[in-house]
Amino acid sequence: MNRSNLIQLLEQYHPTYIEEIESKDQMLTFIKQHPNCFERSLAIGHITASAWLLSKDESQALLLHHAKLDRWFQLGGHCDGNPDVLAVAIKEAQEESGINNIIAVDTQIFDIDIHLIPENKREKAHYHYDIRFLLKVVGDEDVVQNRESKELRWINKKQDALPTNEPSVIRMFNKWLARK
DSSP states (O other): OOHHHHHHHHHHOOOOSHHHHHHHHHHHHHHHHOTTTTOTTOTTEEEEEEEEEEOTTSSOEEEEEETTTOSEEOEEEEOTTOOOHHHHHHHHHHHHHOOOOEEESOSSOOEEEEEEEOOOSSOOOEEEEEEEEEEEEOSOOOOOOOTTEEEEEEEOSOGGGOOOOOHHHHHHHHHHHHOO
């Protein structure tokens, strides 16, 4: 996959949520204007890839309590120069969950989001242009927490199971519920 492939993937994505419709246009503009959009060195922002990771039977989804941001999110991270956002989403899900046997439920985009990362000791505030995929565990491995998280938690399909009120996480949760 390359930058052109991501543009095509985004053009094929037809979001129904207003915030995603706006994000799609902004992302396409950003990608077209910045050939180095997959690099962390692009200080204004960069493409990231995430996973809404389902359990083997698809009855649960895995969330991560982010150590640095102290908030609950889906698994994901930086592309670090790799334009294959699906491969990055799978790699990040594997690294952050400790589970190796993960596949894409669908190779099409599941969700998109643009969010501001606050300034910290190492970098100025910048945006993450996050491409998200629906992934699934296919083995029987246990979750293994790493230093990037305070906690990993499987949640079920009950709204009160969500440990966050983060709008984009709620949106992905609702999309998961709506799947047939």
